[in-house]
Amino acid sequence: MSILSVYHVSSPELPNKVLTHLEDIASTLAEHGIVIERLPAATPVAAGAPQDDVNVAYRDQISQLSAERGCVASAVISVDDRHPQKAELRAGLLNEHQHSADEVRFFVAGRGLCSFHLGDFVYAVLCEKNDLITVPAGTRQWFDMGEQPRVVAIRLFGSPEGERMELTGDELARQFPGLDD
Known part of the structure; x- marks a missing residue:
């Protein structure tokens, strides 16, 4: 169940x-x-599955979403608690950042906490399998996959450079509850 705080x-x-x-x-x-x-995530994939396996399993939905949303680049985040760099990955995503292009996230397994810093408020959305969230370019955000991650999310971007995170330098994210809090 998705939750917004x-x-x-x-x-x-x-x-x-x-x-x-x-x-x-x-x-x-x-x-x-x-x-x-x-959006139904019809093909089962396990957290930690290689990016290529996720891309093959969701090829049709990636193509359809890319065409509908004007996306030209994609990436997959697929992490489970056995990932050797899970702590480093988590720490990097917990930094407030923004992207230069619209971002579409399709959760096909597990869950993650997407937080958005919008003016004087923070909107923290617990996203789970079957959630599709579209975030406009320039939105200040961070993502928490938890201390024991289990997530597979397909990320689509409106430009090839859109995947690159532009750090804001704001430490606000550190003050808010994370996925495990």
Whole structure:
């Protein structure tokens, strides 16, 4: 079940709002240009599966989403608790950053916490298998896959350079609860 927690930047310990119905989550995020919807992840893949295996399993959906959303580049994050660099990967993604192109994330296994710093608020969305979230270029964000990760997400970008993270230098992300909190 997807969950949206909305925090004021001055009170990272207590959310102002917690939503659990997809329609409510979608309408709240839509106010900021972020779209969340459900898309069946029909092909089973295990967290930690190689990127090539995920790309083959989801070739048709990647092609369809890329055409519909105008995406030209893709990447896969596939990490489980046996990954030798899980701590380093997690630490890098926990830095507030932005992308120069729109980003589409399709969760095909596991879960992750997508957080967005929008003005004076942080919107933390727990995404799980079948969640598809579209984030506009320039959105300040971070991602937590947890201390014992289990996630496979296909990421699509509106430009080849879009995958590159541009760090904001803001330490705000460190103040907010993570996936395991």
